[in-house]
Amino acid sequence: MPTPLDSLPDYRKLAREVKARFERIRQRPVILSVRNLEKSFGAEMHTALDHVSLEIHRREFICVIGPSGCGKSTLIRIIAGLDQATSGEVLLDGKAVTGPGPDRGMVFQGYTLFPWRTVKANVMFGLEMRGKDKSTAEIEARQWLDMVGLGKFENSYPHELSGGMKQRVAIARALANEPRILIMDEPFAALDAQTRCQMQNYLLQIWRKVDVTILFITHDLEEAAYLSDRILVMGANPGRVVEFIDNPVPRPRNVAQFVSPEFLALKLRLEELIHPPMEIEEERLPMVKLTNAGDDVE
Ligand SMILES: Nc1ncnc2c1ncn2[C@@H]1O[C@H](COP(=O)(O)OP(=O)(O)O)[C@@H](O)[C@H]1O
Ligand SMILES: [Mg+2]
Known part of the structure; x- marks a missing residue:
């Protein structure tokens, strides 16, 4: 006879799978x-x-x-x-x-793209710095922009993009250098x-x-x-x-x-x-009565 508990996940099994994954x-x-x-x-x-x-x-x-x-x-x-x-x-x-x-590639909270460079030129920057010729840098930059779903915006400037899109360009720019670790x-x-x-x-x-x-x-x-x-x-x-x-x-x-x-x-x-539990000492709270309406609260 099936019971409602049968539809619950098997947590012993999940625990074994998690252990094996790690x-x-x-x-x-x-x-x-x-x-x-x-x-x-x-x-x-x-x-x-x-x-x-x-x-x-x-x-x-x-x-x-x-x-x-x-x-x-x-x-x-x-x-x-x-x-x-x-x-x-x-x-x-x-x-x-x-x-x-x-x-090591870095992406910060603030938008750190070069405002005077197009999206594609931003991603090409590190590639050119590392000595790749322009056409190779261009091909690779396009691949990274496709990866972050911004292939169509390669000729836009950062100020034309939303915050989320700017961060996607920043991720593409960081990954284009093929870092071992993305920070x-x-x-x-x-x-x-x-x-x-x-x-x-x-x-x-x-x-x-x-x-x-x-x-x-x-x-x-x-x-x-x-x-x-x-x-x-x-x-x-x-x-x-x-x-x-x-x-x-x-x-x-x-x-x-x-x-x-x-x-x-x-x-x-x-x-x-x-956030360890806060200890509020009742007697040290200020005794200010602002309203009578709260007399019922617990
Ligand atoms: N350049 C600095 N000069 C002096 N103190 C700093 C400097 N950078 C960070 N600190 C201090 O080191 C501590 C850790 O800062 P931070 O690494 O920015 O913390 P978090 O990123 O976790 O908020 C803080 O007390 C901060 O005031
Ligand atoms: Mg911080």
């Missing part, structure tokens, strides 16, 4: 290794990063979350070679990072909710097709749960690694998963880590 991921080569990274700022030596260590495997999609000021941007600026650590080291493919390089610092934070959702789907599609590892900072817990293989949770004062969580949500991802028990369980765990 065993496969951990067998891939380590692409990025951060060892005992420390960063202090200013005369008071404010500790922005305290003994941060982590390893990322080839083609992993890693999201980084944590309260404002916990050192997310500092961490990826050091990985990008834009900033120097006080001590510790970053290895990319086993080689120490000492400065910026084409093996993104809150790239969709300035976009409206609907565009952000489209961009997340674009990014997942691109990541599936391109041999690239992604390190993606966000303050949006749902975004982290939707995109990532693993989520690096950081804490503040001092900036440090709190937890590195295996994301149990199966791939391929779709919006229906936003209400799945595994998605909600992950989100709850992230909430607990990022």
Whole structure:
């Protein structure tokens, strides 16, 4: 006799599948290794990063979350070679990072396209800098623009594009240099909710097709749960690694998963880590009576 419970997913099976998926991921080569990274700022030596260590495997999609000021941007600026650590080291493919390089692509929240260059010329920029001749650079730039669905806009200028389209050009420009790792610092934070959702789907599609590892900072817990293989949770004062969580949500991802028990369980765990329960001491709240209407609330 079938019961209503028969239609529930088999969570033992899902747990086994998740475990097997992460065993496969951990067998891939380590692409990025951060060892005992420390960063202090200013005369008071404010500790922005305290003994941060982590390893990322080839083609992993890693999201980084944590309260404002916990050192997310500092961490990826050091990985990008834009900033120097006080001590510790970053290895990319086993080689120490000492400065910026084409093996790391960057996409930031602010739009960083060259306004005087067309969309195509923006994507060609890095290719030409690396010594590719103009016609090769042009062919490759077109391929990357097709990949982000902007082939028709190659001759437009950045000011003619929407925010989402500009970020797609920025992604094409970063990927055109064939980086080993794509580093993104809150790239969709300035976009409206609907565009952000489209961009997340674009990014997942691109990541599936391109041999690239992604390190993606966000303050949006749902975004982290939707995109990532693993989520690096950081804490503040001092900036440090709190937890590195295996994301149990199966791939391929779709919006229906936003209400799945595994998605909600992950989100709850992230909430607990990022926003520990607030303790409000009732007697210390100001005794201001603004209205009599609220006498019934509990
Ligand atoms: N160039 C700098 N000079 C001094 N302090 C800095 C500098 N950059 C970052 N900090 C400090 O380091 C801490 C981490 O900053 P940041 O990496 O930007 O955090 P997040 O990106 O997580 O919000 C903050 O306390 C910030 O004030
Ligand atoms: Mg930041």
